[in-house]
Amino acid sequence: MxxxxxxxxxxxxxxSLAAADVARAIAEGVLAVCPEALIDICxxxxxxxxxxxxxxxxxxxxxxxxxxxxxxxxxxxxxxxMLGVTDGGGLLPGEIGLSxxxxxxxxxxxxxxxxxxxxxxxxxSGLGLVxxxxxxxxxxxxYGTGQLILAALDAGARKIILGIxxxxxxxxxxxxxxxxxxxxxxxxxxxxxxxxAGGGLMSIATIDMSGRDKRLAAAEILVACDVTNPLTGxxxxxxxxxxxxxxxxxxxxxxxxxxxxLASLIRDQLGMDVETLPGAxxxxxxxxxxxxxxxxxxxNGGKLISEAVGLPAxxxxxxxxxxxxGKIDAQSRFxxxxxxxxxxxxxxxxxTACIAGVAEEDAPRExxxxxxxxxxxxxxxxxxxxxxxxxxxxxxxxxxxxxxxx
Numbered sequence: 001m002x003x004x005x006x007x008x009x010x011x012x013x014x015x016s017l018a019a020a021d022v023a024r025a026i027a028e029g030v031l032a033v034c035p036e037a038l039i040d041i042c043x044x045x046x047x048x049x050x051x052x053x054x055x056x057x058x059x060x061x062x063x064x065x066x067x068x069x070x071x072x073x074x075x076x077x078x079x080x081x082m083l084g085v086t087d088g089g090g091l092l093p094g095e096i097g098l099s100x101x102x103x104x105x106x107x108x109x110x111x112x113x114x115x116x117x118x119x120x121x122x123x124x125s126g127l128g129l130v131x132x133x134x135x136x137x138x139x140x141x142x143y144g145t146g147q148l149i150l151a152a153l154d155a156g157a158r159k160i161i162l163g164i165x166x167x168x169x170x171x172x173x174x175x176x177x178x179x180x181x182x183x184x185x186x187x188x189x190x191x192x193x194x195x196x197a198g199g200g201l202m203s204i205a206t207i208d209m210s211g212r213d214k215r216l217a218a219a220e221i222l223v224a225c226d227v228t229n230p231l232t233g234x235x236x237x238x239x240x241x242x243x244x245x246x247x248x249x250x251x252x253x254x255x256x257x258x259x260x261x262l263a264s265l266i267r268d269q270l271g272m273d274v275e276t277l278p279g280a281x282x283x284x285x286x287x288x289x290x291x292x293x294x295x296x297x298x299x300n301g302g303k304l305i306s307e308a309v310g311l312p313a314x315x316x317x318x319x320x321x322x323x324x325x326g327k328i329d330a331q332s333r334f335x336x337x338x339x340x341x342x343x344x345x346x347x348x349x350x351x352t353a354c355i356a357g358v359a360e361e362d363a364p365r366e367x368x369x370x371x372x373x374x375x376x377x378x379x380x381x382x383x384x385x386x387x388x389x390x391x392x393x394x395x396x397x398x399x400x401x402x403x404x405x406x
Contacts, residue, residue: 004319004403005038006030007350009311011325011337012043012050013357016388019043019050020057025389026322026355029396034404040314044323044337047224047301048122048165052081055118055161058309060084062113066151068124068144071168072134073195078123080148082155083308085112116308117157121145121283122166125175127245130168135246137170137238137255138199142286146179149221149294150213159220161308162290163301164283168245170198170238170255172231172262173289180216182293183208198238198284201258207269212293221294224301226335229281231274231288232260237281245284259285266292302340311341315348320403322353322396328371329360342367353399355392357384369406370399 008026012019020043027039045054056063061084068078122128124144127135145162152160169175174184174196184192185206192203229235238247238255247255262285263275272292274280279298280288290296306312315321323341325332332339342352346367353370356363358381365371374384374391384391 003036003038004034005040005317007040007042007314007318007321007345009042009044009321009323009341010355011045011323012054013326013388016326016357016385019045019054021389022324022392023057025392026324026396029393030322030400032393033397033400040318042309042311042314044309044311044341045163045305046226046335046337047163047305049120051163051224051305052079052118052120052123055083055305055309056081059114064151064155066148068147068151069141069195070129070144071125071140072130073141073143076124076129076144078144078148080117080119080123080152082157083114083116083118085114115156115158116161117152117155117159118161118163118308119145119148119152120163120165121148121286122163124148125169126166127168128166135168136251137168137197137242137245137247137284138251139197140169140245141171141175141195141197142167142169142173142284142289143175143179143195145286146176149176150179153213153215153219157219159222161222161224161304162296163224164286167283167286169286170242170245170247170259170284171196171289172198172201172237172259172285173287173293174201174204174262176286177289177293180294181211181213183211198255198258201262204262204265207265209270209293216294221290221296222304223279223282223287223290223296223298224304225279225282225287225298226301227282228278230276230278231263231280231285232256235281237285240281241284263288300335302335302337306340306344312344312348315345315350318345318348318350320353321345321350322355322399324355326357327360328354328356328358328363330362330364333364339364339367353403355395355399357388370402372398
C-alpha cells in the first residue's frame with residue numbers, strides 16, 4: 001500500500017487528557033506500527049472547556065494572556081488563542097516532532113497566524129473560578145469575558161470564536177456588554193454599577209449603545225453554542241442552569257425576572273427579540289447578550305470548530321481517520337465529536353476508527369470500521385485513568401494493524 005495518510009481528530013478525555021495529548025498518544029501508536037505514515041493531528045472540541053487549547057493545537061496557533069476580572073470581580077490572568085493558518089497538510093512520514101500545543105506553549109506559534117481568535121468564557125467567567133461556598137449567580141458577572149473579547153480585538157482578530165460552556169453567571173451578558181462599552185442607566189439616569197450581575201438587572205432602565213467599541217461593527221463573532229434553551233421561563237437560563245451555580249428556588253425566580261426585564265428593554269429599545277431565541281439561555285443568558293450587544297451569531301459548536309480548523313479539507317485524500325473521546329454511547333449520536341468526525345470523514349469517502357475511554361453497548365458502532373476502548377478485558381476504569389497515554393498507544397497500534405490487514 002502507498003504511504004497512508006492518517007488524520008487524528010479526537011476530543012479530550014475529560015478528567016484525564018486534553019485533546020492534543022490524546023491525539024499525540026494515538027499518533028505515537030500509529031507510527032509504532034507504520035513508521036512511514038503521514039500523520040495530520042487535528043484535536044477537536046465543542047466550545048466547552050479545552051476549546052482554546054484544542055484549536056490552537058489543531059492549527060499551530062499561539063496562546064496569548066491578558067488581565068481580566070473573574071466572576072466576583074477579582075483580577076486574574078486569562079488565556080485566549082490566535083489560530084494559525086492551516087492548509088490541511090500533515091507531518092512528514094514517521095515524524096511527530098514538537099506538537100502544536102507544545103510550540104504554542106513555548107511561544108513558537110504558527111509560521112503564519114490568522115486573524116481568527118478563539119476565546120473561552122470559562123477562562124474569565126467560569127464556574128471553576130468561584131469557590132463553592134461563594135457561588136451565587138446574583139453576584140457573578142461576565143465582565144471578564146468582555147475584556148477577553150477586547151483583548152482579542154487588540155491582538156488583531158477580525159473573527160472571534162467564543163466558547164460559552166461552564167459559566168458561573170446569570171447576567172444576560174450585561175457585564176460583558178459593559179466591558180465592551182455599552183452603558184446601562186437606572187431610572188434616575190445614573191450609570192449602573194460596573195460589572196453588572198444577575199441580581200442587578202432589575203435596576204436597568206436604559207441601554208446606551210453609543211459607547212460600544214467601534215471595532216465590533218466590523219468583527220465577526222461566532223458563538224459555539226450547542227444548547228437551545230430560551231432566555232427565560234421553565235427551560236430558560238435561570239431555571240435550568242441556575243441551581244448548579246448556587247441558586248435556590250427563590251433566587252431562580254429573581255434571576256428569571258431580571259432576564260425577562262432585560263429582554264423587554266432589548267426588545268423595546270434595540271428592536272431585537274432575543275427572549276425566545278434558541279440558545280439565548282446559554283451561559284446564564286450570555287448567548288442573548290452577545291447577540292444583542294455584540295452582534296454575534298449563535299451556531300453549532302461542533303460544526304463551527306470543525307470548519308475553523310479545516311477538518312473537511314484535511315480529510316480529503318486521507319486513508320483513515322482516527323477519532324475518540326472519554327465515553328461513547330447512545331448519546332454520542334447527538335453531536336458528540338466522534339460522530340461528527342465520522343460523518344465528515346464519510347462525506348470525504350474516508351473510513352473512521354474510534355478509540356474511547358469507555359464504549360457502551362449502545363454506542364453507534366455502525367459508524368466506525370473499528371471501535372476500541374481503553375476499558376476492556378482486564379483494564380479497569382481506574383487503570384485507564386492512571387495510564388491513558390500508554391493505553392491509547394496500545395489501542396492505536398491495534399487499530400493500525402487491523403487497518404493494514406484489510
